[in-house]
Amino acid sequence: MKTNRWMMKGVVLLSSCAALVFAGCFAPVAEGEAPGSDAARGEALAGDAEAPVGEGEALAGDGPEQVGVSQEELTACQSVYRHGGSAIERTYTTSVGCYCGDGFVRDRFTVWNDGDGDCSGIRWLTSDPRDCRILVSVKDSGGWFYGNCNYLIEKKEDLLSCxxxxxxxxxxxxxxxxxxxxxxxxxxxxxxxx
Structure with missing residues (x-):
């Protein structure tokens, strides 16, 4: 039978707190705890009960500190797809982009056109979050004119990656x-x- 990791955390925390009942038990379990730390895994650590609290620091009764995971936007691909150069107007779709890279997933894309014709982003090419390719709709204006379909694809760290x-x-x-x-x-x- 598998033991629930969270049940084990509670047992370890309660047994650690019983020993520290007079000193106070302030072993954070989940919120505000650094991911992967011993306390976050349920291995409560006895801290210095006499440590002074500095100005601006949270006291035990102030509630959990709200800590978020920062997500910096990173450029996966940025380039130009040159289109046009034909006598007649035509509309078609094509794929542009790249692989996001190990440890990253796609975030968002922006598509815009310079020159003649038009282009727009339709959707991600595949359902794979690590695939930073997109499907774009391109319209050549005809008359031998050219346009530039610009695209910027952003990625972010995969929070569920080792x-x-x-x-x-x-x-x-x-x-x-x-x-x-x-x-x-x-x-x-x-x-x-x-």
Whole structure:
């Protein structure tokens, strides 16, 4: 029978708190805790109960500190698809873009046209979040004129990837350690990455 990781955290935390009842038990379990830290995994640590609280620091009764995971937007691909140069007007679709890269997933895309004709982004080419290619609609204006279909595709860190997190916890909450196979909470890429 698999043991629920969160149930084990509660047992460890309660047994640790019972020993510290007079000193106070302030072992954060989930919110505000750094992903992959010992306390976040349910291994409560006894801190210095006499440590002074500095100005601007949260007191025990102030509630959990709200900590988010920063997501910096990164450019996956930016280029120009040159179109036109024919005598007649025509409309067609084509794919442009690239692979997002290991540890990254697509975020959003922007498409705009310079010159003659027109182009617009339709949708992501595939359902794979690591595929940063898009399908664009292109309209050549005819009359031997040219246009430039510009595209910018942005990516972000894959929060459910073990890349850079082997032995700990990924920012999205899944784990990248040997214990995750027993708990059933490994990230999808744990095997090939770690």
């Amino acid at each position: 890349k850079g997190h082997c032995g700990g916890q990924a920012p999205g909450g899944c784990y990248c350690d040997a214990a995750c196979t027993g708990y059933g909470d490994c990230c999808a890429d744990y095997g090939p990455t770690c």
